[in-house]
Amino acid sequence: MNEYVLKTSQLSKEYQRKKALNKVNLTIKKGSIYGFIGQNGAGKSTLIRLITGLAYPTTGTFELFGENSTRELIEARKRIGTIIEGPALYPQMTAVENLETHRLLKGIPGKECINQTLKIVGLQDTGKMKTKNFSLGMKQRLGLAIALLGDPEFLILDEPINGLDPMGVVEIRELLKKLNQEYGITILISSHILSELHLLATHYGIIHKGELLEQLSAKELNEKCQQYLHIKVDNPNKAATIIESHLGTQEFEVMPDGTMKLFAYVDAPGKVSKILTDEGLVIEEFMPMGEDLETYFSHRIGGVQHG
Template sequence: MSEYILRTYNLSKKFKNTTALHDINLSIKKGEIYGFIGQNGAGKSTLLRIITGLSFPTAGSVELFGEDNPRMLTDAQKRTGAIIESPALFPNMTAYENLEVHRLQKGIPGKECINKTLEFVGLTNTGKKKAKNFSLGMKQRLGLAIALLSDPEFLILDEPTNGLDPMGIVELRELIKKLNREKGLTILISSHILSELHQLATSYGIIHEGKLLEELSAKELDEKCKQHLRIKVDQTTKGTTVLESQLLTKDFEVLSDGTIKLYRYLDDVRKVSRTLTDNNLVIEHLSLSGDSLENYFSKLIGGVQAHD
């Protein structure tokens, strides 16, 4: 089996004169929690609707569980659970009745899955209470229960914490982690709030105006945002030797272009500069770098202009 649950190839979507998606090449590996980050209107929901078969691309293709043949893709989509936009609930039915309707619609044999799923999402004690009287957090958990009813291998959540209070966000976050940890679910979760995804995601895709700007792991994102001194000297090897022997630190790394990222002496740039100069090194560049996650995202999308 392919290590990739989902891959898209040059996926594009046009609505009359508007291009919603531009040549999207996205990859999600088995077991990942993939944070799909972008502003409202960036194209997140459009892409998720195509992946789940609710919409069709203008160009390009989707590969799900290694299948890209349209006929086989439909079967692969049955192995996926999703909440796209708001959960589709029957307001005058109980949680159990909602799941029973969806069980019949999906042709799932036996009713054992209903109580099992309600227990997992923490809705076993709702009794005869109707969905219209649920809190927003309870409605989100019921929507999640519907998505989980068929025991999917891949779960897609579109802005799942929208409108939730802080406690509801924490509860949903822990539930998503539990699904990934205990059931081994691969999860694609979209949001416009990077700080929210940062507490969940193991990898990221950043979309802006229909273009996928970057894919990176959580470790790579943290590394890019980590505060450091960015140093460029005329002799890189000698520079690293000076850092070790004179400044007594090995907490640095050397990039392929010879730039040194130093994670110490952030509050004493003068000492670093003086030490390098005293050892006859020519400083070509020395600056404090690194950002908050939000600033990194803002800079990334701020410098990009998408074209139809």
């Protein structure tokens, strides 16, 4: 079985000699939730359009489920569910009627999938309510139900939480976790709402002006953004002994230059400084350091220079 559901190689797209994507090499592992992050116009939607067959690359190639020929990609796309630029809903129809219409359009046999899919997204009790009377969160869940028709292995969602109220955001987040963890669906989420993505994604790709700047796992990102107390004292070895014995933690590092990174007690710096001072150490530097996720992404995007 192929390890990746999606793999691009030097994928580029130009519109009127302007590069919307520039030699993008992106990989999405089976079973992951991939947070695709970038500002508006960064190239997120362009890549999604290429993958789903709504546009064609200028140069470069990509594989879906290990397949890359034109004929193979047509078949591979049948294993994908998508929401691009908002779900396509019929406002005068009920949830069941919407799904029945899309089932017929997709050529999916049998009506059993309709109630099963509505149950998955929590819309099984909407009865005769027309879609035009749904809340925005309900419409997004119905859009997901349409994307789930045909039991896709890979969901591609373009800004799925845009415009939702906080409760709607939580509902979609929990639903996507369920689809990933209980049904084994790999998910690509394009978004610029970083605070929400970090509660959901297992992997990230950062794109800026058509260039993929970085790919990393949630673990790698958390390590880069980890908060700690930066400490410099006149006797770092003694400080290490004091921290271990008095504070009962080994969550620290003594760096080659003698400074220390204390990953515990970040929320209680006064307690740390008092103990060090009481034990006769001279504190030369003492400050919290590290980045939150939004700061990290801002630095990565803002730090890119283009000629």
